[in-house]
Amino acid sequence: KAGVTQTPRYLIKTRGQQVTLSCSPISGHRSVSWYQQTPGQGLQFLFEYFSETQRNKGNFPGRFSGRQFSNSRSEMNVSTLELGDSALYLCASSSSSARGAKLFFGSGTQLSVL
Amino acid sequence: TQLLEQSPQFLSIQEGENLTVYCNSSSVFSSLQWYRQEPGEGPVLLVTVVTGGEVKKLKRLTFQFGDARKDSSLHITAAQPGDTGLYLCAGFNNNNDMRFGAGTRLTVKP
Numbered sequence: 380k381a382g383v384t385q386t387p388r389y390l391i392k393t394r395g396q397q398v399t400l401s402c403s404p405i406s407g408h409r410s411v412s413w414y415q416q417t418p419g420q421g422l423q424f425l426f427e428y429f430s431e432t433q434r435n436k437g438n439f440p441g442r443f444s445g446r447q448f449s450n451s452r453s454e455m456n457v458s459t460l461e462l463g464d465s466a467l468y469l470c471a472s473s474s475s476s477a478r479g480a481k482l483f484f485g486s487g488t489q490l491s492v493l
Numbered sequence: 494t495q496l497l498e499q500s501p502q503f504l505s506i507q508e509g510e511n512l513t514v515y516c517n518s519s520s521v522f523s524s525l526q527w528y529r530q531e532p533g534e535g536p537v538l539l540v541t542v543v544t545g546g547e548v549k550k551l552k553r554l555t556f557q558f559g560d561a562r563k564d565s566s567l568h569i570t571a572a573q574p575g576d577t578g579l580y581l582c583a584g585f586n587n588n589n590d591m592r593f594g595a596g597t598r599l600t601v602k603p
Contacts, residue, residue: 383535414593421595422536422581435589469535476589484535 381406383472383485391491397458400488404451404472410434411453412482413445416467425468428453429476457490465492496520497584497594505600509571514597516582517564523585525565527556530579530596539567572601 384403392398404411412427412435424437428447447453451472457464467489471482498517506512516525524543528536540549542558542565549556553576555568569576579596586592 422583422593424591424593471535481538481541482536484537486534 383470383483385468385470385485385488387488388486389489389491391493392460393493394460394462396460397456398460398490400455400468400470400490402453402455402470402472402485404453404470405483408472408474408483409451410473410476410480411447411451412471412473413453413455414469414471415439416469416487417465422469425455427476434476460492462492465490497582497592499580499582499594499597501597502595503598503600505602506572508573508601508603510601511568511570512572512599513566513568514580514599515564515566516584516594518584519563520584520586521562523562523587525558525562525585526583527565527567528581528583530581531577536579536581569599572599574601574603577601 386401402411410429413425414422415425416422425439426433426445427435431447442458445455467487469484469487471484473480473482500515524541526541527539529539530536540556545560545562547558553570557566577600579598581596582594584592
């Protein structure tokens with residue numbers, strides 16, 4: 380069974396630009412969640428989607444948005460990029476959105492904002 | 494906001510040594526998970542603990558959930574270079590909110 384696939388693996392953008400990251404979950408998984416990981420802040424929850432609906436949202440500004448398609452693939456968009464948005468963005472999929480459900484993480488997209 | 498504090502932040506030991514890392518909070522969690530993350534990869538789930546006082550073993554790794562479900566520990570016996578990585582704990586509250594600790598970065602030298 381293929382794991383969680385995130386594309387692109389690396390991305391370099393400049394301030395003010397926007398970026399879209401993609402995540403393909405494990406086949407059959409309907410829950411996709413996104414996280415931002417930085418050395419200073421650690422792993423922070425961005426949002427979770429289940430069956431195309433946002434179920435949960437972290438404490439990030441509105442510049443961060445996401446969506447999920449009918450095939451469970453998900454995209455995350457960051458508009459008006461800031462230097463502080465440089466981070467590893469991780470996507471995780473799960474077979475359910477139940478508490479404590481096992482999360483399977485992708486390898487992440489390393490975003491650098493110059 | 495429920496904060497998870499992990500200690501130590503960094504740990505460097507020799508192969509064969511034992512070690513314990515900790516995950517503490519002032520809040521109660523309904524369940525807690527431990528992950529290991531290797532460079533360039535996403536975290537991989539090691540264990541989920543649910544019951545206060547619960548102890549789970551995974552080969553040389555022993556996980557314990559505190560009686561009050563506010564803290565947890567991970568003990569590794571006879572560490573090996575392959576154990577090197579970032580160890581993250583993540584706690585769930587009753588609202589299904591998940592919070593990660595900042596992690597303990599472990600280096601095991603051959």
